[in-house]
Amino acid sequence: MEKELQTFYEEYKQRIxxxxxxxxxxxxxxxxxxxxxxxxxxxxxxxxxxxxxxSYATDPQNLxxxxxxxxxxxxxxxxxxxxxLLNDLNEEKEVxxxxxxxxxxxxxxxxxxWYEAKEKNDYEIFKPHLKKVITMQKQMLEYSPKRKTMMxxxxxxxxxEEGMNEETYDAFFQKIKDKLVPFxxxxxxxxxxxxxxxxxxxxxxxxxxxxxKELQKYMxxxxxxxxxxxxxxxxxxxxxxxxxxxxxxxxxxxxxSSIFSFIHEYGxxxxxxxxxxxxxxxxxxDRIGMAMHESQSRFMENHIGRHPAFWKVNYPKLQKxxxxxxxxxxxxxxxxxxxxxxSLIRTEADELTYxxxxxxxxxxxxxxxxxxxxxxxxxxxxxxKYEEYLGIRPASDREGILQxxxxxxxSFGYFPTYALGSAFAAQxxxxxxxxxxxxxxxxxxxxxxxxxxxxxxxxxxxxxxALEILISATKESFNPDYxxxxxxxxxxxxxxxx
Ligand code: ZN
Numbered sequence: 124m125e126k127e128l129q130t131f132y133e134e135y136k137q138r139i140x141x142x143x144x145x146x147x148x149x150x151x152x153x154x155x156x157x158x159x160x161x162x163x164x165x166x167x168x169x170x171x172x173x174x175x176x177x178s179y180a181t182d183p184q185n186l187x188x189x190x191x192x193x194x195x196x197x198x199x200x201x202x203x204x205x206x207x208l209l210n211d212l213n214e215e216k217e218v219x220x221x222x223x224x225x226x227x228x229x230x231x232x233x234x235x236x237w238y239e240a241k242e243k244n245d246y247e248i249f250k251p252h253l254k255k256v257i258t259m260q261k262q263m264l265e266y267s268p269k270r271k272t273m274m275x276x277x278x279x280x281x282x283x284e285e286g287m288n289e290e291t292y293d294a295f296f297q298k299i300k301d302k303l304v305p306f307x308x309x310x311x312x313x314x315x316x317x318x319x320x321x322x323x324x325x326x327x328x329x330x331x332x333x334x335x336k337e338l339q340k341y342m343x344x345x346x347x348x349x350x351x352x353x354x355x356x357x358x359x360x361x362x363x364x365x366x367x368x369x370x371x372x373x374x375x376x377x378x379x380s381s382i383f384s385f386i387h388e389y390g391x392x393x394x395x396x397x398x399x400x401x402x403x404x405x406x407x408x409d410r411i412g413m414a415m416h417e418s419q420s421r422f423m424e425n426h427i428g429r430h431p432a433f434w435k436v437n438y439p440k441l442q443k444x445x446x447x448x449x450x451x452x453x454x455x456x457x458x459x460x461x462x463x464x465x466s467l468i469r470t471e472a473d474e475l476t477y478x479x480x481x482x483x484x485x486x487x488x489x490x491x492x493x494x495x496x497x498x499x500x501x502x503x504x505x506x507x508k509y510e511e512y513l514g515i516r517p518a519s520d521r522e523g524i525l526q527x528x529x530x531x532x533x534s535f536g537y538f539p540t541y542a543l544g545s546a547f548a549a550q551x552x553x554x555x556x557x558x559x560x561x562x563x564x565x566x567x568x569x570x571x572x573x574x575x576x577x578x579x580x581x582x583x584x585x586x587x588x589a590l591e592i593l594i595s596a597t598k599e600s601f602n603p604d605y606x607x608x609x610x611x612x613x614x615x616x617x618x619x620x621x
Contacts, residue, residue, distance in 0.1 A: 286590065287414070338382070
């Protein structure tokens, strides 16, 4: 009996994985090289495919077999895999198919509208789509069986990181507000003045791309498994355990943007590539919480990518691509990549002010899902919050509410995981430093960094929860003080505060 069920399950997994691979490929294509005018046709095809996937995944006969397998199996790993799968399906199966298809069509259209709105710097183009997506998202949540015991926004928070809710996030963000807001104010008022405007001179795209090739070599990126493309908003898609797609965006008037977004996205990609190979195509590879995933990208971006030893090796290579940097010393360069100042764009923000960008989005999302929000007022609400926490106001929609793709793609509850992930990253880094010589590794053998991450974090995939991995790797449960202390110590030195 169990053997038959297992045979069924293998086929089921492969078929779902095939739909998913097609959808991921189409998504990646659209975000990178597809001509814009083909979007409507492709969106239509994608909504049909995701409808097919949905019908097969939630077919009552298939669900019954999955539940039987879940009940009969004694294998704890398979049990975990099925738990993650059935969690989703038990949600999805309550949704009427017509609504499900309409919802996904609305989300695709909304993303397309977001691209256009951002390009034209016009919130009005995006507004009706955003309104529709939020209304449908709220309706979607009402179908959830968990809705009986969970508030709508908590459902979303839990979806992106199992076990997280408003209460835990409120406590976390309160700590950030209490410690970091006054600290950032102090830096602005009393800190050493660091001018990094040199990075906004003209840096040719082809030289930026050539430098990223150097970085890929240094970080031992396997080009047979990892592809780097370009898109408006950098992202990563993990297709399989041997295929990860990264994108970056080149700005010729911003040298650091493509570099740090590549390092960030490579953190995501490496995670996907180092998961236990036997987990491929299953929930054990696909259902990693977003905070855990972001912890790996932020780890790479900030703890590795801003490490003094990282640039001891790579700064000369950057100077070679851009001879105008020859007159800029390594010491000054290191200071300049740590400039911390209030800014408008989240993805360009420094690591110190970054959590405040997340706090702002978190508070707006709470408004949207609690009391509702006036969509005409949204750009103003956004600007007011930036003024309150960071002391600056966006002059345009593009620099304000239109900057991120997340809401266009109906990813509400996602943003808070970025800040939580940064806090996980600091705790992981603290543990890694106690176990290996990070400086030596960055100077001579990047492999050691990859191995440590694989052994302690990546290979588990989703077979353990974020908290379990955190405890096994750091011998301690989640402790946000590592994050706060790391930021305050590092920036006190850089800004020469008393
Ligand atoms: Zn990321």
